[in-house]
Amino acid sequence: MPVYLDHAATTPITGTALAAFTQHLSRSGNPSSLHGSGRRARIVVEESREKIAVAGGAHRSEIIFTSGGTEANNLAVKGLYWARRAADPARRRILCSSVEHHAVQDTVEWLASHEGADIVWLPVDAHGVVSIEALEHEIEADPGNVALVSVMWANNEVGAVQPIHDVVELAHRHGIPVHSDAVQAFGTIPVNFADSGLDTMAVSAHKIGGPVGVGALFVGRSVSLTPTQHGGGQERDVRSGTLDTAGIAAFAAAAEFAALNLTQEANRLVELRDSLIEAVQRAIPEAILRGPLEQGDYAKRLPGNAHFTFPGCEGDSLLFVLDMAGVESSTGSACTAGVPRPSHVLLAMGLTESEARGAQRFSLGHTSTSSDVDALVAVLPGAYASARKAGMAGHVSTIQTAGTISRAGNVSGTMRQGEK
Incomplete structure (x- = not known):
């Protein structure tokens, strides 16, 4: 057997998550259906939502299920940008750390190419930690035209944990929402959505011993997001699509296990x-x-x-x-x-x-x-x-x-x- 030293890319599924996954794969039922099978699936989804919320220091209503971290980051960055710009067309500037994962970096660049966003890449020091001084300078230069700030909780390459609380404090002085890609941090180091003050936060199941193909976006209850896809109106009408009951149950099992240990x-x-x-x-x-x-x-x-x-x-x-x-x-x-x-x-x-x-x-x-x-x-x-x-x-x-x-x-x- 090879020696596996690439857990940041994906980590093997845990026994508890695998058990939950296989148990619910064998059961039918769309969580949006009204019959017995659908209601049973809905109970599983809502109980799982509660477990993930507890693991991440959030209210259950703040959990929006997605297909993974990439979708969660896209939904947050695009959704915040469009909502902020719709409220005030002058809000086109995105302040983003220069060491973001491509799920955020490429999304921001797409918004610049297709939606008129202006990007400011925030510098980092020699250890990969974002400059709070640079962030403060950029916000105070013109807070009225800033759509959002995006700084990851911890870097996926060099492991640098970012000063999220300082970032949020600076941005919120001017009413600017903050998104954080917490895919590497969640379930690994203490992450508390409520205490952080973040507006949105992306997490993924397969980084913490859950299956590939499921994740979540933590969205504050007062935060307005423009949906990136439309359909049946699931997940607060923010992310339409049939929910993956088995994947969500396994995600919750992995999150609960990670939080306890x-x-x-x-x-x-x-x-x-x-x-x-x-x-x-x-x-x-x-x-x-x-x-x-x-x-x-x-x-x-x-x-x-x-x-x-x-x-x-x-x-x-x-x-x-x-x-x-x-x-x-x-x-x-x-x-x-x-x-x-x-x-x-x-x-x-x-x-x-x-x-x-x-x-x-x-x-x-x-x-x-x-x-x-x-x-x-x-x-x-x-x-x-x-x-x-x-x-x-x-x-x-x-x-x-x-x-x-x-x-x-x-x-x-x-x-x-x-x-x-």
Whole structure:
């Protein structure tokens, strides 16, 4: 079995979530139907809504079910922008952190291209934390033309936890709504929608041990959103579409389990994360940790996130060598048509393109153990040496890179060592 160190991308479904999923998959009934099967499905949905609300510190009426984090982010950003612009056409400026996930970044760029939005990308420091000073400057320059602010709760690549409470306080002084992509944070670190003061917040099931294909948007009860799709009027007429009863039940089971075990699991992952960071730095002294870090703490960095740049090699090359050695990780960078590109997050943090190309993210989750860290460290030196032989392969396709790597050096011997 491979060593899985890509939990930030998706994490294995938990036993409680799988049990709930399979139980309700075998039952029929549309939650919008009025007959017995429909009413039973509706009860499951509403009980699940309550569990997710409790896990996220919200009222049950503030939960809008979606197909996942991407849809939730699209609904929030577009819905807030259209509603604010309809109330006042001057509100066209969107203040957005420069390290957002593409689900937010691309949505904002689409609004600029098609709906006349003006984007202000808020800078971040060298650790990936958004500048509160820059946000304050942009708001006070002209608060009347700001449609919304969007700052993620925690960054998916370098794990930086953002100062959400400060962001909300600044924006709300001028009546400006704030959205946060909390997909990486929810169920991993303490997240309380009510305490945060956020207007909208996106979460996803498959990041916390639920199934792929279901998520939610937390929407404050006084918040006005323009729907992005229309139909049967489900979910407060904000998100029409037949609800996925089985997926929602599994999502709720995963959320409830994560909330009950959050502190214990976060502390376990922090200890494991810190040991991984130390082990990688001993094995590869040239490796540079990216993102904030205070050992033993998850207030500034996600507990399961360890992100490095490895000088002299392409991140994709290192990924392929590690994969062949039985360790699955991620570069965190965008890859279009087989051409690796440097991460916009790392570039926003001030790295050069060459530095950003050497990125590798190791992310831990509920199935991770110390043996996973040992397996990584056993194969990493050989993998790094082989990836460096392949060089900065930005001008060859990932398929060609993989072929080059597979023929380089002593990878096969390294793989066998890691399999012990």
